Amino acid sequence: MEEENIMHGAEPRDLVHPGSAGTQLYRSLYKFSYFPEAIVDAHTHEVISYATIFNVSCRLAASLEKYGLGKEDDVVGVCSENNLNFFSPVLAALYLGVPVATSNDMYTDGEISGHLNISKPCIMFCSKKALPLILKVQKNLHFMKKVVVIDSMYDMNGVECINTFMNHYTDHTFDPLKFQPKEFDPLKKTALIMSSSGTTGLPKGVVLSHRSLTIRFVHSRDPIYGTRTIPETSILSLVPFHHAFGMFTTLSYFVVGLRIVMLKKFEGELFLKTIQHYKIPTIVVAPPVMVFLAKSPLVDKYDLSSLREVATGGAPIGKDVAHAVAKRLGLSGILQGYGLTETCCAVVITPHDNLRTGSAGKVVPYVKAKILDKATGKALGPNERGEICFKSEMLMKGYHNNPEATRETIDEDGWLHSGDIGYYEEDGTIYIVDRLKELIKYKGYQVAPAELENLLLQHPDIADAGVTGVPDGFAGQLPAACIVLEPGKTLTEKEVVDFLAERVTPTKYLRGGVIFVDRIPKGPTGKLMRQELRAIFAAKKAQT
Numbered sequence: 001m002e003e004e005n006i007m008h009g010a011e012p013r014d015l016v017h018p019g020s021a022g023t024q025l026y027r028s029l030y031k032f033s034y035f036p037e038a039i040v041d042a043h044t045h046e047v048i049s050y051a052t053i054f055n056v057s058c059r060l061a062a063s064l065e066k067y068g069l070g071k072e073d074d075v076v077g078v079c080s081e082n083n084l085n086f087f088s089p090v091l092a093a094l095y096l097g098v099p100v101a102t103s104n105d106m107y108t109d110g111e112i113s114g115h116l117n118i119s120k121p122c123i124m125f126c127s128k129k130a131l132p133l134i135l136k137v138q139k140n141l142h143f144m145k146k147v148v149v150i151d152s153m154y155d156m157n158g159v160e161c162i163n164t165f166m167n168h169y170t171d172h173t174f175d176p177l178k179f180q181p182k183e184f185d186p187l188k189k190t191a192l193i194m195s196s197s198g199t200t201g202l203p204k205g206v207v208l209s210h211r212s213l214t215i216r217f218v219h220s221r222d223p224i225y226g227t228r229t230i231p232e233t234s235i236l237s238l239v240p241f242h243h244a245f246g247m248f249t250t251l252s253y254f255v256v257g258l259r260i261v262m263l264k265k266f267e268g269e270l271f272l273k274t275i276q277h278y279k280i281p282t283i284v285v286a287p288p289v290m291v292f293l294a295k296s297p298l299v300d301k302y303d304l305s306s307l308r309e310v311a312t313g314g315a316p317i318g319k320d321v322a323h324a325v326a327k328r329l330g331l332s333g334i335l336q337g338y339g340l341t342e343t344c345c346a347v348v349i350t351p352h353d354n355l356r357t358g359s360a361g362k363v364v365p366y367v368k369a370k371i372l373d374k375a376t377g378k379a380l381g382p383n384e385r386g387e388i389c390f391k392s393e394m395l396m397k398g399y400h401n402n403p404e405a406t407r408e409t410i411d412e413d414g415w416l417h418s419g420d421i422g423y424y425e426e427d428g429t430i431y432i433v434d435r436l437k438e439l440i441k442y443k444g445y446q447v448a449p450a451e452l453e454n455l456l457l458q459h460p461d462i463a464d465a466g467v468t469g470v471p472d473g474f475a476g477q478l479p480a481a482c483i484v485l486e487p488g489k490t491l492t493e494k495e496v497v498d499f500l501a502e503r504v505t506p507t508k509y510l511r512g513g514v515i516f517v518d519r520i521p522k523g524p525t526g527k528l529m530r531q532e533l534r535a536i537f538a539a540k541k542a543q544t
């Protein structure tokens with residue numbers, strides 16, 4: 001019998017492509033191959049066309065096949081900042097049905113080694129900027145047999161560029177129309193392995209199928225849940241391609257045929273100048289940029305009258321900030337999406353016909369949701385708070401080689417437990433109100449407390465550590481640590497902060513500070529009591 005209080009996603013306006021995401025992308029890139037601009041680098045104004053992406057990705061796929069890629073456990077790695085050439089290896093692997101694992105180019109060697117030991121890519125495509133990092137760790141990662149540079153016309157430090165690599169296996173007479181993507185069961189075939197720490201513990205590999213992507217592509221083409229842009233209009237994306245938010249939105253822009261204006265990182269004046277220069281109608285940004293749009297005096301210096309849509313997500317956005325941005329930019333409201341890496345992309349999106357600024361929106365097509373009462377296991381009715389759970393073929397298949405973590409997140413009925421608290425109104429509009437899980441989101445980036453605690457415990461003078469996120473109006477949360485020192489040892493707050501900063505990417509720095517305590521609050525089973533950690537920082541803030 002169908003469970004009551006289930007929210008069924010909106011009626012789909014499109015069928016899901018029955019085949020692989022690679023085939024759908026191949027057909028879309030070919031269909032739009034007469035568009036001269038697929039991605040524009042807003043820093044250099046360099047451009048890559050749809051035809052070039054189509055030709056290079058097909059030729060690279062054919063070359064990889066001759067190289068011998070496609071064995072059982074093969075994985076393609078991509079480590080790069082937002083880059084015009086970022087998607088050529090991603091698309092090539094999707095055509096072949098070989099999983100892609102993306103890495104943050106800002107990782108330290110310790111972080112990227114831990115990350116790559118999960119997905120174990122046999123070949124790594126990296127940018128010039130990420131090459132030193134990759135070469136530094138390659139000697140310890142025996143599985144990574146080959147490195148290729150994606151954005152150089154020439155070989156570098158003994159590493160082949162893409163053209164040199166392809167010339168071993170194909171030549172300039174290569175005809176992309178003679179190459180055909182592989183077909184396979186899209187539900188079973190892994191498309192991407194993305195990094196997420198999930199509801200608890202260390203970062204894990206989120207396994208997403210080709211069906212996850214093809215369902216996302218339906219949402220991006222939906223007139224109510226997609227961006228209301230028609231082919232060739234521009235979308236300014238400020239989200240990292242290596243993260244699920246940037247990966248799956250950008251792949252879906254290829255399916256819609258948009259001109260993607262890309263920024264590698266947020267710089268206020270350049271961001272505003274780019275909107276003015278390219279007459280951008282749609283922007284997709286993380287919440288800190290929304291705070292900038294709401295408050296910065298710089299906004300008044302530029303002509304932003306081209307803007308028709310402002311979309312955000314990846315972390316909570318205050319209702320006041322959303323209304324302030326809409327008012328300042330003369331918009332009827334702000335588009336919001338809510339998703340997890342584990343759900344591939346947004347599973348709740350504000351519908352164009354009912355924006356309800358401040359809400360996360362409604363459940364998208366081909367997805368079901370419920371608000372779970374964790375005490376009774378029952379699905380709650382409207383206006384009752386509980387854990388938001390989802391069910392869909394869009395969701396991850398599980399965590400890579402981690403059945404235990406998978407079981408803890410996806411229950412025996414196939415419901416994925418988000419670790420977020422929310423409620424819905426009678427019309428199905430969902431509000432996210434809190435986070436049950438320990439995950440910290442700094443400017444939309446994941447920070448896993450367990451990862452920082454493990455690193456802090458490597459300091460000889462630190463006996464115990466507990467990490468939590470303290471609220472921040474701009475970044476959302478700031479990582480902060482409670483520290484217990486070994487007897488007789490002394491460390492300053494700066495020494496603790498600097499010790500960690502040498503070992504992690506800047507988004508994980510202890511910007512929320514350090515408090516020295518006699519003991520870390522733990523339950524009877526030794527489990528860290530994170531609410532208590534938050535209370536310690538809240539009490540300290542109340543004293544200042």
Ligand SMILES: Nc1ncnc2c1ncn2[C@@H]1O[C@H](COS(=O)(=O)NC(=O)c2csc(-c3nc4ccc(O)cc4s3)n2)[C@@H](O)[C@H]1O
Nearest residue numbers: 244245311312313314315316337338339340341345346432
């Ligand atoms: N809108 C939101 N409001 C409040 N919290 C939000 C949120 N989105 C993510 N979160 C938080 O990040 C956690 C997940 O973090 S994560 O794993 O890094 N993944 C993500 O944050 C994630 C994966 S896909 C995605 C989005 N896709 C979109 C597509 C279109 C659009 O307009 C907006 C968005 S956001 N976000 C969630 O569990 C939740 O705690």
